[in-house]
């Protein structure tokens with residue numbers, strides 16, 4: 553199977569009757585309960601909902617990090633339930649930029665090398681990878697912290713490194729789990745403008761979990777997750 557996905561007129565993502573469960577000891581917890589969700593190329597979609605409702609679980613499935621235990625899930629027509637772990641990893645690296653709620657930076661690497669990492673996995677030469685990584689750090693206002701390790705950065709700065717790492721490979725799908733949660737309002741707005749510009753100018757699809765109603769209002773679609781179910785909302789949403 554090719555990792556270059558065909559430019560495809562069909563849906564970017566299609567989830568049908570998808571459920572996700574986690575087993576803890578004797579208890580089974582249903583994190584997503586028989587949901588339908590679709591994403592078209594170029595959508596901007598805010599995901600809102602209470603803590604523990606299933607937002608990150610949904611994002612992990614869209615990010616090809618988890619396979620649902622029930623239902624069908626297709627990424628540009630490819631069945632992700634049946635796909636191999638290698639295929640999922642390659643599609644993820646090539647097409648998806650994921651900003652984790654907990655950043656997931658590698659502590660031993662500098663900010664610059666953390667940002668360059670996805671390019672190393674694509675076999676981009678080190679010198680070019682570092683140049684692209686520096687440009688991306690500049691775009692999030694952190695070029696002067698390139699050689700710092702994560703431990704020597706503030707929470708908001710770590711978050712911006714994680715954002716730069718997600719964007720450096722020019723992903724067509726950007727998935728962001730509360731990417732601006734640790735940022736001051738001005739910086740959060742700048743990051744949002746950066747995402748929206750990538751949508752406008754390069755057609756990137758955006759899905760972002762947020763607790764901020766003002767940020768959610770800037771997205772075309774608002775999807776609420778409540779107790780493992782998803783609801784498409786229109787207009788203003790209370791978050």
Ligand SMILES: Nc1ncnc2c1ncn2[C@@H]1O[C@H](COP(=O)(O)OP(=O)(O)OP(=O)(O)O)[C@@H](O)[C@H]1O
Pocket residue numbers: 574575576581582583601602603604605606607608609610653
């Ligand atoms: N790996 C896991 N093992 C067991 N339970 C899990 C796991 N991941 C999530 N859960 C549970 O699934 C439910 C949904 O979790 P999820 O992380 O998707 O919520 P969330 O909406 O992202 O919450 P928050 O806003 O606090 O980040 C929660 O009850 C959570 O405890």
Ligand SMILES: [Mg+2]
Pocket residue numbers: 607608609653729
């Ligand atoms: Mg979460």
